[in-house]
Amino acid sequence: MLAMTPPLTALTVAAQAVAALKWEVRFSPKPGLVDAQSTGVHTDMDLALFLKSAMSLQPALTSAAIASHEAPVDLTLRAQLGSIGRQAEQAMFAATNGVNTHKGAIWTFSLLIAGLMGDEQPTLTTVLTRAQALAQLSDPGLPMVTAKSHGQVVQQRYRLPGAKGEAQAGFPHLRQALAMVEANTGADRWYRGLLSLLATVDDTNIVYRSDLATLRAFQTQAAQLLTDPQPVLTNPAYQRLCQFAIDRRISPGGSADLFAATYFLTQFGLTK
Numbered sequence: 505m506l507a508m509t510p511p512l513t514a515l516t517v518a519a520q521a522v523a524a525l526k527w528e529v530r531f532s533p534k535p536g537l538v539d540a541q542s543t544g545v546h547t548d549m550d551l552a553l554f555l556k557s558a559m560s561l562q563p564a565l566t567s568a569a570i571a572s573h574e575a576p577v578d579l580t581l582r583a584q585l586g587s588i589g590r591q592a593e594q595a596m597f598a599a600t601n602g603v604n605t606h607k608g609a610i611w612t613f614s615l616l617i618a619g620l621m622g623d624e625q626p627t628l629t630t631v632l633t634r635a636q637a638l639a640q641l642s643d644p645g646l647p648m649v650t651a652k653s654h655g656q657v658v659q660q661r662y663r664l665p666g667a668k669g670e671a672q673a674g675f676p677h678l679r680q681a682l683a684m685v686e687a688n689t690g691a692d693r694w695y696r697g698l699l700s701l702l703a704t705v706d707d708t709n710i711v712y713r714s715d716l717a718t719l720r721a722f723q724t725q726a727a728q729l730l731t732d733p734q735p736v737l738t739n740p741a742y743q744r745l746c747q748f749a750i751d752r753r754i755s756p757g758g759s760a761d762l763f764a765a766t767y768f769l770t771q772f773g774l775t776k
């Protein structure tokens with residue numbers, strides 16, 4: 505149940521989303537990803553670019569919140585969110601000079617914001633169910649694009665459902681990460697939340713940059729770390745996981761988006 509008594513405002517929700525994206529990129533160290541200590545496996549982006557990108561999303565995310573405020577889940581809302589999502593992508597590319605920093609995050613956060621704005625007292629279940637229902641609708645305004653996205657290439661080659669599949673399934677990995685954060689204490693709970701995502705998300709970003717075997721090897725190492733009771737940050741196996749990501753050019757961008765989303769939902773007291 506929501507901790508705050510006043511109804512959520514579009515501005516607050518969008519500001520919290522941007523804050524969550526900034527929190528995620530600053531969270532360090534993370535395997536292969538851009539953070540406050542390194543640019544991970546990336547050469548065309550850094551912390552400053554991610555912060556700029558996150559801020560560029562605020563107007564579109566506010567529009568997504570306004571459009572979905574107590575609105576029914578239907579094709580009208582889906583079309584509005586699709587159009588706003590494309591505006592958000594344009595704002596992101598303008599802010600980053602054409603670098604893809606938050607494409608997956610725009611998708612995930614738009615849907616979660618639409619879920620949150622559905623009623624005055626959202627619960628985790630109402631938020632995720634509404635987000636899922638919207639993700640299952642086809643966007644009536646989707647432009648004809650002939651070039652395949654990286655996610656679509658992976659989807660075709662390996663049958664991995666990617667960002668779309670995660671949302672259409674009701675964000676099961678996000679739910680699992682929230683439960684992991686809830687079950688742990690101190691800073692370690694966020695590392696364990698992150699690891700729960702790294703261990704289970706079939707991240708198309710990883711597979712596109714390498715292959716399925718690399719994804720599976722990475723997931724296995726992350727899962728093994730979760731079975732170890734010692735704090736993640738000081739566990740040498742975590743440093744090995746970060747090194748493995750560098751050696752194999754692994755960038756778990758989908759997990760990063762879901763990690764930011766996990767933090768976002770906890771800011772509204774939505775953990776179960």
Ligand SMILES: CC(C)(COP(=O)(O)OP(=O)(O)OC[C@H]1O[C@@H](n2cnc3c(N)ncnc32)[C@H](O)[C@@H]1O)[C@@H](O)C(=O)NCCC(=O)NCCS
Nearest residue numbers: 585586589608614653654655666667670706707708757758
């Ligand atoms: C749904 C999206 C992300 C499609 O992604 P697609 O799978 O085609 O691949 P693409 O290469 O464009 O994006 C991949 C990104 O998704 C994220 N991702 C990858 N795997 C996963 C996963 N398993 N779970 C969650 N996110 C993931 C990563 O950030 C990755 O970089 C998006 O491009 C899209 O359709 N945008 C439209 C905007 C829209 O409709 N917005 C309104 C929301 S209702």
Ligand SMILES: Nc1ncnc2c1ncn2[C@@H]1O[C@H](COP(=O)(O)OP(=O)(O)OP(=O)(O)O)[C@@H](O)[C@H]1O
Nearest residue numbers: 529537538539604605606607654755757758760761
């Ligand atoms: N800290 C981070 N938070 C969120 N996403 C991150 C982070 N660090 C890296 N990424 C991910 O890196 C992805 C970009 O990786 P990559 O360069 O492979 O992107 P691409 O657009 O798929 O490919 P290319 O740049 O080669 O066209 C972003 O979409 C993003 O998901």
